[in-house]
Amino acid sequence: MSEAFVDEIEAINSIYGDNTLVHSPQDHDATIYILTLPGGTSASLRLQFPPTYPDVPPAVLGTHSSGSAGKRGAAARDLALFRDAVSQIYEPGQVCLFDAIEKVQELLVAAGEEGHDDVGGNGDKLGDPESATATAATVPARTEQSGAGCPTTTPPWILSDPLTELKSTFIARCAPVTSPVQAASFVQHLLASDKRVRAATHNITAWRIRGPNGTSFQDCDDDGETAAGGRLLHLMQLMDLWDTMVVVTRWYGGQKLGPRRFALINQVARDAFVKAGLVAEAGGGKKKGGR
Template identity: 45%
Template sequence: MSEERENETEAINSIYGADTLIQSDEPGVYILSLSEYETSLRVSFPRDYPASIPHVLGTESTGESTRKGYGKYICDNARDILQRIFSPGSVCLFDLLQELDTSLIEGSSDQLPASPSDQEQQADNVLNTGPPLPPNLEEPPQWSLSAPITEKKSTFLARACTVTSPVHARACISHLLATDKRASKATHNITAYRIRIPASASTNEVVYQDYDDDGETAAGGRLLHLLQRMDVWGLLVVVSRWYGGIKLGPDRFSIINNIAREAVIEGGWTRSRIMKD
């Protein structure tokens, strides 16, 4: 196994669960488990991956309560997404899982295979978008994501979204932890936000800036300092860390800031110079 594929496997299993991606008895073939959809897929990796695209060979298994044909539906979605997102030289499984989750949640019922009436409610539950929005959130936040980074068995992932007030920022964090099991199981969810409300004829400019280490001492303040250096406003950044049992020392701060910067730039909050630590 190449170092890139090994790191990708560690990242996937840190974020999604220890047995999400495991090697099968066949050389180069892995089982990708989609536990929320009671389905697992067989994925083949060419020897030179990530230079060449992996292939979804088929369905490994489906749960007893899933719709007839639902495994094939997921398999076909996964193949289509891989063809669209794959870029030679870049690992792609994390992007595949993110895109597949979105596709399955947003898929309309007329796209799904027919099923007996006693399975209709179960299928509806599979496609449910989650709990109701918090009262201070009119619509789900649109997160911009970094690529996950794994270092000494710890995995890091950054998200950024637009926010308009401290109340809005806290609602976005609550929604993330309520709807994303992976984020809720992270060892730390480090947050920082910067919000500026322009002056009006009757009010002065109002600035809000805050952070939360969530147990990762000093990380939140450094994250806020990064946003200040980048001179970006109106956004919340959340960096999740799944601790792997090996201390990283000061290196963790560089990783946190680098992936946070990636999420901010990916979301279009700044198109100017990329800051260097």
């Protein structure tokens, strides 16, 4: 198993959830994995990764389980779409699973499919069980003006440790927020007051807020890093964090990280949440939960 494939497994499971890509429990062959495509009605696929992957492409063997007749039809459709996506995207020496999964999601959305909620993007649904959750206005881009204005005092940011890989540097900061307007003003203040942050390649944002009368708000902004905001929001949902926002800043180092970048974005975000006391460190006790 190549180092690139090890990193890809970590990234895929970090982005889409644990057990998205795992060894097949029914096969003795260590090269066969089960990939569960995002979306509650999607298929699980059997993939074979030769020892020389990614120098050679993975083999898409078939579906893992079929279930009812309706699900069998959906599984056959997803299998065909995934095979087509791999054939279009794969390049020798480059891992391809993340791009193939995203391509399948794009094709499903383009075909008008419903139920594939984990599509990322600004405020798009990510499988959140709270069907009544409202989506706030998107965080204003760094070149736009917010009607809320900057706060008069510096937001109470809690920063993660910086993380550098292949010359790209990532750092996250989180802060308590009580409204979408406040969250947007915090972003505006950060960009206006910190020249280095303003000059960064990406400032990826997500927030989740409980409003009055049982309402709630959540939103995200990729800031040019496609699907990254949606992954941050998904991480907050998995950690059950509320009344909190996070901004992950990335300075691009000139070398592509592939899907590994999403694992790094999540890693610094988790570190900020831990330092803010919103969640216990791994092995350090019970989670404290959102505010």
